[in-house]
Amino acid sequence: MTSRPSLLAAVVAAGWLLIAGTAVAGDADAVTASNAWIRVLPGDLPAGAFVNFTNASDHAVALTGASSTRYGQAMLHRSSTEGGMGRMETVDKLEIPAHGSARLSPGAYHLMLMHAKPAVVPGDTVVLTLGFSDGSHKDVTFQARPANAL
Known part of the structure; x- marks a missing residue:
């Protein structure tokens, strides 16, 4: 008899977790990604990843990073030019405004992908x-393009 209440408690607890997990959609669900591509450079040079985002939610969403089984490291960067000098810096996030869009593009915000395994062509x-x-995540398929791609 004692196992039945324990089983019921476990089912109720599991059901609550399921309800709690689905009650609020994650930010990733509100974001659409399009035109996702990677600029592949020769050898083991880092690659850049670019994509257009659209946010359908009523609040701003922040992209905070990326990972891949094909790359050892992925970092969110921003390129800029100040006083005629090119500069690249690591950033913590890219804001995608409510009902708006943002993009990762050459010469601006992008994902820096390092240590391809095996080489991406x-x-x-x-x-x-x-x-x-x-804390939500979204898998996006990127198309690898040559170094001279725009």
Whole structure:
């Protein structure tokens, strides 16, 4: 008899977790990614990943990073030019405004991908898992393009 209440408690607890997990959609669910591509450079040079985002939610969403089984490291960067000097810095997030859009593009915000394993070549597809500030994630397929791609 004592096992039945324990089983019921476990089922109720599991049901509550399921309800709690689905009650609030994550930020990743509100974001659509399009035109996702990677600029592949020769050898073991870092690659840049670019994508357009649209946020359908009523609040701003922040992209905070990425990971991939094909790359040892992925970092969110921003390129800029100040006083004629090119500069690149690591950033913590990219804000995607409510009912708005943002993009990762050459010469601006981008994902820096390092240590490909195995080498990524033009024509490959690579899945990047994008992370958002609420802890949600979205898998996006990126198309690898040659170094001269725009």
